[in-house]
Amino acid sequence: MIWNEPMECMSRDQMHDLQSRRLKDMVVRVYHNVEFYRRKMQELGLEPADIQTIDDLVKLPFTTKQDLRDNYPFGLFAVPKSEVVRVHASSGTTGKSTVVAYTRKDVDIFSEVVARCLCCSGVTKHDTVQVAYGYGLFTGGLGLHYGAEKLGAAVVPISGGNTEKQITLLQDFGSTVLACTPSYAAYLAEAIAEAGIDAAELPLRVGVFGAEPWSVEMRAKIEEGLKIKAFDIYGLSEIIGPGVSNSCEQQNGLHVAEDHFVPEILDPNTLKQVAPGVTGELVFTTITKEAMPLLRYRTRDLSSLDYSPCECGRSNVRMAKIFGRSDDMLIIRGVNVFPSQVESVLLEIPEAKPIYMLIVDRKGTMDTLEIQVELDEKYYSDEIVELNNIRNKIKHKVESVLGISVIISLVEHKTIKRSEGKAQRVIDKRNI
Amino acid sequence: MVIKQLSVFLQNELGRLEEVTDILYKHNVNISACSIAETAEYGVLRMIVSDADKAAAALKEDDFSVKISDVICVETPDVPGELHKSLQLLTGAGINLSYMYGYSNGGTARLIMKVSDPAKAIQLLK
Numbered sequence: 001m002i003w004n005e006p007m008e009c010m011s012r013d014q015m016h017d018l019q020s021r022r023l024k025d026m027v028v029r030v031y032h033n034v035e036f037y038r039r040k041m042q043e044l045g046l047e048p049a050d051i052q053t054i055d056d057l058v059k060l061p062f063t064t065k066q067d068l069r070d071n072y073p074f075g076l077f078a079v080p081k082s083e084v085v086r087v088h089a090s091s092g093t094t095g096k097s098t099v100v101a102y103t104r105k106d107v108d109i110f111s112e113v114v115a116r117c118l119c120c121s122g123v124t125k126h127d128t129v130q131v132a133y134g135y136g137l138f139t140g141g142l143g144l145h146y147g148a149e150k151l152g153a154a155v156v157p158i159s160g161g162n163t164e165k166q167i168t169l170l171q172d173f174g175s176t177v178l179a180c181t182p183s184y185a186a187y188l189a190e191a192i193a194e195a196g197i198d199a200a201e202l203p204l205r206v207g208v209f210g211a212e213p214w215s216v217e218m219r220a221k222i223e224e225g226l227k228i229k230a231f232d233i234y235g236l237s238e239i240i241g242p243g244v245s246n247s248c249e250q251q252n253g254l255h256v257a258e259d260h261f262v263p264e265i266l267d268p269n270t271l272k273q274v275a276p277g278v279t280g281e282l283v284f285t286t287i288t289k290e291a292m293p294l295l296r297y298r299t300r301d302l303s304s305l306d307y308s309p310c311e312c313g314r315s316n317v318r319m320a321k322i323f324g325r326s327d328d329m330l331i332i333r334g335v336n337v338f339p340s341q342v343e344s345v346l347l348e349i350p351e352a353k354p355i356y357m358l359i360v361d362r363k364g365t366m367d368t369l370e371i372q373v374e375l376d377e378k379y380y381s382d383e384i385v386e387l388n389n390i391r392n393k394i395k396h397k398v399e400s401v402l403g404i405s406v407i408i409s410l411v412e413h414k415t416i417k418r419s420e421g422k423a424q425r426v427i428d429k430r431n432i
Numbered sequence: 433m434v435i436k437q438l439s440v441f442l443q444n445e446l447g448r449l450e451e452v453t454d455i456l457y458k459h460n461v462n463i464s465a466c467s468i469a470e471t472a473e474y475g476v477l478r479m480i481v482s483d484a485d486k487a488a489a490a491l492k493e494d495d496f497s498v499k500i501s502d503v504i505c506v507e508t509p510d511v512p513g514e515l516h517k518s519l520q521l522l523t524g525a526g527i528n529l530s531y532m533y534g535y536s537n538g539g540t541a542r543l544i545m546k547v548s549d550p551a552k553a554i555q556l557l558k
Contacts (some may be wrong), residue, residue, distance in 0.1 A: 383546070
C-alpha cells in the first residue's frame with residue numbers, strides 16, 4: 001500500500017521539476033526572512049535568482065548543529081512567532097539544546113510524512129499503534145502519534161518506559177504495531193520472554209523503529225524476539241522529526257520523502273557530492289517547511305543514495321540504512337570504530353547478550369578499548385576456564401572485525417543500564 | 433558422596449559478595465563450605481549450602497547468575513599423604529579435576545572436588 005501515490009511514485013523528471021520549484025521558492029523565503037541565511041548567501045555572492053533548479057543546490061551554504069545552537073532559541077525562524085504552533089527541542093546531551101519550530105502547515109507535513117512511513121511499513125487504519133517513543137520536547141512521540149492518527153489507526157500514547165505497563169497493554173489492547181527505539185524494542189522482547197509470555201501469542205505484527213543507528217543483525221534479533229516484521233524509520237528534529245524516510249517491505253533502503261526533504265551525500269572531507277551508492281555524510285534541504293527551513297543541513301549520519309526504481313512501486317530515492325553517525329565514530333589508535341560493529345559481532349555469539357558498553361581510555365600514549373559484555377546467564381559456568389573461553393571467543397571475533405585489540409570484560413547480566421530511549425553505549429575517558 | 437554445589441557469578445566490585453550473603457541469611461540458608469576463584473574483573477563464588485535450590489531461586493530473583501553443579505565430597509583422615517592417594521586414584525582412572533577446596537578439623541579432612549566423572553570418582557574414593 002502506498003499512502004500518497006502521486007508524490008511517492010512520480011518520475012525522476014517530475015520530481016526534478018517539483019523540487020526545483022519548491023527550492024526556488026524556499027530560497028526566496030529564507031533570504032528575505034532569515035538574517036543568518038541572507039548573510040551567508042551574501043558572503044558567497046549569491047542572490048535568490050542564482051537558484052533556478054535543484055541542481056543549483058550545491059551553490060548554497062551549509063547549516064550545522066552549531067549554527068542552530070548559535071541562534072538559540074528562535075534566531076532561525078522564517079515566520080513571525082505568531083505563525084508558530086509548536087516547538088520541539090533536542091535533549092542537548094552534547095551541548096546546548098537545539099530548538100525547532102512548526103507552523104500549522106509544517107505540522108500537517110509532519111503528519112503526512114509519518115503517515116507515509118507507517119503505510120510503507122504495512123500499517124493500516126485497522127491497526128492499533130502503541131507509541132512507546134517519549135512524548136514531549138523529543139519529536140518521536142508526537143510525530144508518530146499524529147502520523148498514526150492521520151493514517152486512521154488507533155493510537156495508544158503510552159510514551160517511553162514503564163515496561164510492565166507496555167506489556168500489559170500489548171496484551172489487553174492487542175496493539176498490532178509498536179513504535180519505539182530499537183534498543184527499547186530489544187529490551188521489551190527480553191522482558192516479555194522473562195515474564196513467561198510467548199511473543200507469538202501477541203497480536204503485535206509490525207515494529208517501526210528509529211532514532212538511533214541499529215544493525216541488520218539487531219533487526220533480525222528483534223524480529224525473532226517479538227515475532228514481528230521490523231521497519232526502519234529515520235528522521236531528525238532539525239529536518240522535521242521522524243518521517244524523513246522509511247524502509248519498505250523490500251528491506252533495501254529507506255524511501256525519502258524527497259518532495260519535502262532533498263537528500264545529498266557528501267564526502268565529509270571535501271564537502272563535494274559523491275556518486276550514487278557511495279557512502280558519505282547525509283545532508284538535507286527542507287523545501288516546503290515554513291517555520292524553520294534549513295539549507296543543506298549536515299546530519300553527521302553516514303549513508304548512501306540509490307535512485308533506481310524499487311520493487312515496491314515507489315520511485316522516491318532510497319537512502320541506505322544508517323551505518324552510524326560520524327559523531328559516534330571512535331578513533332582508537334587511528335582506527336575508525338563504530339559501536340554498531342560491536343553490536344553486529346555480539347549478535348552472532350549466543351553466550352553474549354547484545355548489550356554492551358564501550359569504554360575508551362588512554363594509558364600513557366596508548367588508547368585502550370574495553371568492551372563490557374553481559375554474559376547470558378544460561379552460559380554461566382562455575383569454571384573459570386569456561387568463562388575465559390567465552391571471553392576469548394568474543395575477543396577474537398571483535399578483534400577480527402574491528403582490527404584493533406580490545407579488552408573484553410564479562411559482566412553480570414542486567415547490570416548494564418537498559419535504555420528506554422536512545423541507548424548510551426560509549427564512555428570516552430580520554431582527555432585529549 | 434555426590435553433592436550439589438551452588439555457584440554465583442560476581443562482578444568484582446565492593447559489596448557484591450555481601451549482597452549474596454545477605455540474601456542467603458534472609459532466606460535462612462546456611463553455608464557449610466565456600467571458596468572464591470577470582471580474575472581481574474569478576475569472581476566465581478562456590479558454596480555448599482543447606483538448601484541449594486532454595487538459595488538459587490532466591491538469588492535468581494535478584495538477577496544473579498547462578499548455577500548448581502554436581503561435585504563430590506571426600507572425607508579422609510587428616511594425615512600426610514591422603515590427598516596424594518586420592519589424586520593418584522583419579523589420575524589413574526583418567527578423571528580430570530577442575531578445582532577443589534577443603535578443610536580439616538578434628539582429625540578428618542573434607543574435600544570438595546569438581547571432577548569430570550563424579551559417579552566414577554566416588555566409586556574409586558570410597
